[in-house]
Amino acid sequence: MNTKSLSSQGHRLPATISFHRSLFHGLILLAVSLFPLFAHDGETNPSANSWDASRPDSHAPIHVMGDHTHNRGEWMVSYRFMRMDMDGNRAGTDSLTPEQVLQNFMVTPLDMTMDMHMLGAMYAPTDQLTLMLMAPFLDxxxxxxxRMGAQFTTSSSHIGDMSLTGLYKFFDDNRMRAHFNFGVSLPTGSIDHTDATPMAAVAQLPYPMQTGSGTYDVTPGITWLGQTDKLSWGVQLKNRIHLGENDRDYTRGDRLESFIWGAxxxxxxxxxxxxLDYADWQDYDGADTALNPMMVPTARTDLRAGSRLDGGIGLNVKLPGGHRLALDFTLPVSQDLDGPQLETDLAATLGWQKSW
Ligand SMILES: [Cu+2]
Incomplete structure (x- = not known):
């Protein structure tokens, strides 16, 4: 058992995570500053100077949200199905057996499946501004x-936190585009999910099984896109900051995400x-007093933080009539969890988009 991570205090990133964070974000900044060199071209065709939204490779892998803006008057609707599989616990970068987790807790999680149905709509009132509405449904x-050897499963299913994002394009030249992402997430998800457990017929479910944050959140970000004759690329940095405290007296940890892709x-x-995706997220502040932190690691606010680097591969098909179909898979390359926490093994996203 990793006693160091068990004893760590809330809302402080472990040293290894801070190191990975600096390293990866440094690499992204380096990549952004080098990309204009690749994007440079001496062609005489004037349209070769514009970023081309009609190319099949112009959209990011389907698991990346808010990657593009639209021209004035354009609409887009989308549906995504995402599945994330988590199996087995780890602390730091080491795997833990159920028996190891049960040395310190009455109950251990074994595995978790999260399905998300995400509905999206985009509309551009101007060439600079695109509005995006997203509504997730979680299962x-x-x-x-x-410790006695009994097994049980808990479930929750509800609409998640809906978000409204303004994508503001501030650069469009030399076959590159860049926009700011200004998002607000509304507490439409639930933080009151209960289910039957061996301990109680109606038990408040631990933090990872709740479908909302219970707080208003802001998601500032920046996205940079570019094209050459042969490929398209993009970089996105995004932060989720939880404002205030929810009705159950806690605040989820903030999350920083970066995406870099080529198509x-x-x-x-x-x-x-x-x-390549890198995310890190922090521990929670406060606590839900209905949860017993001695019972199960998922009820601990100081065992929520972590970081993960994912590699992804995707396919994207343009169909007649403004339809697009896309599929992608992301697999962890490394993950460092303030655990015991369930580790992520695979995420898959299937999406459909229609624009007009
Ligand atoms: Cu769109």
Whole structure:
């Protein structure tokens, strides 16, 4: 058992996470400053100077949100199905057996599946500003084992936190585009999910099984896109900051995410992509007094932080009539969790977009 991470205090990043964070964000800044060199071209065709939204590789891998803006008067609707599989616990970068977790807790989580159905709409009132509305619906199941050897599963299912984002384009030249992401997330998800457990017929579910943050959140970000004759690329940095405290007296930890991707067109309508995502998130402030932190690690506010680097591969197909279909998979390259916490093994996203 990793006693160092068990004893760490809330809302402070472990040293290894701060190091990874600095390293990865440094690499992203370096990449952003080098990209204009690749994007440089001496072509005489004036349209070659514009970023081309009609290319199949112009959209980011489908798990990246708010990656593009639209021209004035354009609409887009989208649906995404995302599945995330978590199996087994870890503390730091080490895997833990259920028996190791049960040395310190009455109950251990074994695995979790999260399904998300995400509806999206985009509309551009001007060439500079695109508005985006997103509504997630979450469906989660978590399997557990008790010290006595009993197994049980809890479930929650509800609309998540809806968000409204303004994407403001501030650069559009030399086959590159850049925009700011200004998002507000509303507490439409629930923080009051209960289910039956061996301890109680109606038990408040621990933090990861709640479908909302319970707070108003802001999600500032920046996105930079570019194209060459052969490929498209993009970089996005995004932060989720939780404002205030929710009705159950806690605040989720803030989350920093960065995405970097490249996409290669295969003909007129298909593209393939590779991506690298880095995220880190912090511990919670406050606590839900209905949860017993001695019972299960998912009820501990100081065992929530972590960081993860994911590699992704994606496919994107343009169809007639403004339709697009996309599929991508992301796999962790490394993850460092303030645990015991369930580790992520795989995420898959299938999406459909229609614009007019
Ligand atoms: Cu769009």
């Amino acid at each position: 989660m199941d978590m399997a557990h084992r008790t 290669l067109p295969l003909g007129q309508s298909t593209s393939v992509s590779l991506s």
